[in-house]
Amino acid sequence: MEVATATEASAPAASRRSHPFPWLDLAISEPYYFLHLVAFFSYFAARSTVPSADDGLLLRREIQAVLTFLVLFVVKIVKEENWETCIADSLLYAKGLLLAVTLVIDYWLTVSYLLGFVVIYAVAQQPPYDGLAVSEHEILD
Numbered sequence: 001m002e003v004a005t006a007t008e009a010s011a012p013a014a015s016r017r018s019h020p021f022p023w024l025d026l027a028i029s030e031p032y033y034f035l036h037l038v039a040f041f042s043y044f045a046a047r048s049t050v051p052s053a054d055d056g057l058l059l060r061r062e063i064q065a066v067l068t069f070l071v072l073f074v075v076k077i078v079k080e081e082n083w084e085t086c087i088a089d090s091l092l093y094a095k096g097l098l099l100a101v102t103l104v105i106d107y108w109l110t111v112s113y114l115l116g117f118v119v120i121y122a123v124a125q126q127p128p129y130d131g132l133a134v135s136e137h138e139i140l141d
Contacts, residue, residue, distance in 0.1 A: 030124075031123070032124040036091055039098075039120065040094065040098065046102065046109055047105070049105075058104050061101050065097040065098075065100060065101050068097060069093055069097050072089075076090060095117055099113055
């Protein structure tokens, strides 16, 4: 009996605890986000193949791409109504900037990333929004 009461006593405590990083769980469990993470982190492997002579130009383009992405991301955070559209737009901007940076490395690498993003689009569907959607038009009415 003591084991049953110890288990019953710990069950409400476990249900009260929430996952510390829910977005990480979503990123791994949803194929759409997981495949994008794999595609973006594969850039580091592609980056290691660059000859040292082209490294200066590539580093400048990478810095420009990161700054451009941050500016666009901040503008989207200020203007968007929900996080799902902000994340979807940010993924779109990141894809475009990744393609622009890979053009500096190699044309065929850019084509392969483009093909990979088309495959991700065809295979994985963006997960639906979990919350209630409220637009400005509904608030104004």
